[in-house]
Amino acid sequence: MDPIVTVKKIKEKSSSLHPVMHFRTITKHRNLVCKYCLRLGLIKQGLTHDLSKYTPVEFWRGVKYYQGNRSPNDAERRQTGVSKAWLHHKGRNKHHFEYWIDYIINEDGSVGFGGNRMPRKYVAEMFCDRVAACRIYLGDKYTDAAAYDYYKRAQKWTMIHPETGAELEEMLRVLKDEGEDAAFSYVRKYLHEDTEKSK
Ligand SMILES: [Zn+2]
DSSP states (O other): OOHHHHHHHHHHHOGGGHHHHHHHHHHHHHHHHHHHHHHTTOHHHHHHTTGGGGSHHHHHHHHHTOOSSSOTHHHHHHHHSSOHHHHHHHTTOTTSGGGGEEEEEOTTSOEEEEEOOOOHHHHHHHHHHHHHHHHHHHGGGOOTTHHHHHHHHHGGGOOOOHHHHHHHHHHHHHHHHHOHHHHHHHHHHHHHHHHHHHO
């Protein structure tokens, strides 16, 4: 084997490098989401996206369960039965549908549990987040269909409000079928309709 490749592999395995690598991964992701959010005029959300990942409870667990090509949360879950990093994260970041899971009051007055409807600006941020995550984790293998396929694979167990789910799915479908420029103009229009309505 090429000695440079071998050294690289050893380095990748060395957990002492994980703080740096984890920091790089989350920062790269944050920068890309920020760029996407700015493209949609969501300035504050772009600048503050995922800042809780730098708090000790999330950061050091991310380092410990570092995977490189996917989220560390599943590894933490497998090992300890619960991802405390994720519980901390989803409780503070409104762009995750999990933040909005709570009691729901059905039309007939009965009470259940499920996804509440998300405000449009967070649905748009969730779109940016998913596209950026796919780009960063998949690298060269990324295609415009990646985020749509990921959503469809997980749809069965995704506890999201049906209307919110349909809104997100349509954004991802436009991305898959018509490309990034078309998808961003679709999402911009979707956000604009919301401002029009609230006037
Ligand atoms: Zn997040």
